[in-house]
Amino acid sequence: MPRAVRERQMMDAAVRTFAERGYRATSMDEIAELAGVSKPLVYLYLNSKEELFTACIRREAEALLTAVQAATEPGLPADRQLWAGLTAFFTHTAENPDGWAVLHRQARTHGEPFALEVSVMRDVIVDYVAGLIRTAATESGTPRPGAGPTEPTERDVAGLAQALVGAAESLAGWVNEMGGASAKEATATLMNFAWVGLSDLLKGERWSPR
């Protein structure tokens, strides 16, 4: 059996087990057995538990990023791009619950080396979303006359992007657990929730205490 195939089997087994049990609670024996190979072979191909976990993170991160990027077409207006990206995101995480668990739960909980790996990908996404928000601000045309400052600060944009991504992550987990809610539904919820408010925000409306 060619090496590439074997490697994929091992990583599939690893992702599944890491997702279920967590990094520390997963033993190399478990992975080897689930992959149907002997333990030394796992070491021969993937060197160590740490490298194996890192490889899993990278593979799943890349798969997720690719799925999202493939769904967005640069030419479209910002809201359409966000809509497409969210749909792809919810679809992919629903189809790859283990990969998503590894990225979202496991990688971020087991110390710097791994958290960093996924943090990079997350920053790429957050930056991308921030870009969409900025574009939307530009597209939104003239602010309502007499309204407050329209241009959100960089810090505002960063916070908004952060919040939007966080909300999406949270919904992804919810969709997986509750079942029922399709990727489309989740996307609609989030777009309504965020975009409608966002557009008002860009027109200068603000909420403030009292």
Next chain:
Amino acid sequence: MPRAVRERQMMDAAVRTFAERGYRATSMDEIAELAGVSKPLVYLYLNSKEELFTACIRREAEALLTAVQAATEPGLPADRQLWAGLTAFFTHTAENPDGWAVLHRQARTHGEPFALEVSVMRDVIVDYVAGLIRTAATESGTPRPGAGPTEPTERDVAGLAQALVGAAESLAGWVNEMGGASAKEATATLMNFAWVGLSDLLKGERWSPR
């Protein structure tokens, strides 16, 4: 030294270490050393690693819930309540980053017994937020004439609450990491992001593709 004091020392050490390393990667030796006691004493007072972790989760969950509940006054309008709750939430998590890490990252990643513990608390919060949204829908008065259906379905409300809480959780991490943003800023970001859009949503505006 009296037992109660020692116990608190141990749990402080435990929360800190669990937050940093994760449940499995934390050794009882580490906790004992950080608490300045011998390992058997930890067992004498807290019985087992599992019980210790559970005790940490419960303590931190209670502290967070108490902080949030103490900040909200039932009489106020929904948006003011949400604002007060969010402020308390961001303040508390910023002041207790380790406790927050245990609740948000560690407890949910290490198997049923622990995840359940924190899931209960989260559900309480999500339900509370859903209640606020429902109240807001009632308070919001007459819908814009000619607009679509105003009353959001139960499922909508649940999704919105889920997304809002998820966004808040995500921002809590961001606040902690980035440092600069104060609890007030984070609250403002989130209120603007969510509430402004929410009110439009309640008036019947919807975002839809195309």
Next chain:
Amino acid sequence: MPRAVRERQMMDAAVRTFAERGYRATSMDEIAELAGVSKPLVYLYLNSKEELFTACIRREAEALLTAVQAATEPGLPADRQLWAGLTAFFTHTAENPDGWAVLHRQARTHGEPFALEVSVMRDVIVDYVAGLIRTAATESGTPRPGAGPTEPTERDVAGLAQALVGAAESLAGWVNEMGGASAKEATATLMNFAWVGLSDLLKGERWSPR
């Protein structure tokens, strides 16, 4: 509460626990709790686990020996003495199953220091029984004319005594476990089994293969 009483409570608890769990599996905590005192008090009175176990062995050995010796009257014929002794033995072990378990099972299984203690008592009994057998040989009068050598060798006597005591010990356990069989029944069984054959033996009868 006077020291003597406390000490007896502790040793009662110790005998019971040692009998049930064995020496190693019994913890000082268990004994202290069952005795209703604090652990340091046990150490104050009985110094160490080893000394405590030894004290238990000695107390129970003495009680058993005393019970057996009190039952036998030196003036009687050998068979009556043996009968009286066996009755006392079965009665005492049935009434003190824990003490008997400590002597017969635990003390002999947990290494030299303890095994020796009980071995001494056992040797006293075996020697006493051997004496009875020797007396019986003398009392038995003239051997059947033409028969083989009547006087059993010292080694024979020792072996017989050993076997008799072993049989008694085995029956004691059986009586305790099966219940039902009273001390009298056990004694009768053993006397019939051993003494009848013994008297023939002394008359020169022997069993031999072929």
Next chain:
Amino acid sequence: MPRAVRERQMMDAAVRTFAERGYRATSMDEIAELAGVSKPLVYLYLNSKEELFTACIRREAEALLTAVQAATEPGLPADRQLWAGLTAFFTHTAENPDGWAVLHRQARTHGEPFALEVSVMRDVIVDYVAGLIRTAATESGTPRPGAGPTEPTERDVAGLAQALVGAAESLAGWVNEMGGASAKEATATLMNFAWVGLSDLLKGERWSPR
């Protein structure tokens, strides 16, 4: 080195150490060192201390039973069968003192799971002996005229078998300790002690107090 060989080495070491120190006082380190392997290997092959101990008990019980059964020929008269069995028993226990110690002392002292294991074997033997006694009763021909009831009750037979086996067990220890007495001598002692009296017993003679 092949697994089967290693396993036997480990069990040999285990039997020896358990016999000397007892179950609880024996550490897996000790066994591993005596077997000349590392501790993890012991666990890899034998799973746990408990299973290891059980395996030892089973192996030794089987070996003893096999030795005794191989020595007895079903066709022979009862006394010859008993003689052959006893000889085999004393020979085997003298040649395997550690195995005998594990069965007779350790297994019966360390709680239900183990005691049961050896209790089964002992019951097989006691039943077998009881069968021999019953056969002897039948073979013994006409009772002495005018004597009391010849047929011993079932309870009598059980008690006699119990006593005989107990005596044998006790003598086995004595043989091992004293060294000098060979298996043949021990057998002779016991046959004289028990069988001669037994035959009189079957003829209706009884011992009774006074």
Next chain:
DNA sequence: GATGAATGAGGGTTCATTCAT
């Protein structure tokens, strides 16, 4: 006379990792 507080030491078990084949 009695105890709450505390620990050094050791035992059962698991695991990531390597080597000879």
Next chain:
DNA sequence: AATGAATGAACCCTCATTCAT
């Protein structure tokens, strides 16, 4: 290309024992 055999190190937990009060 693949594995059976083997281990150093670490972890959870328990226990006999002491001291200050």
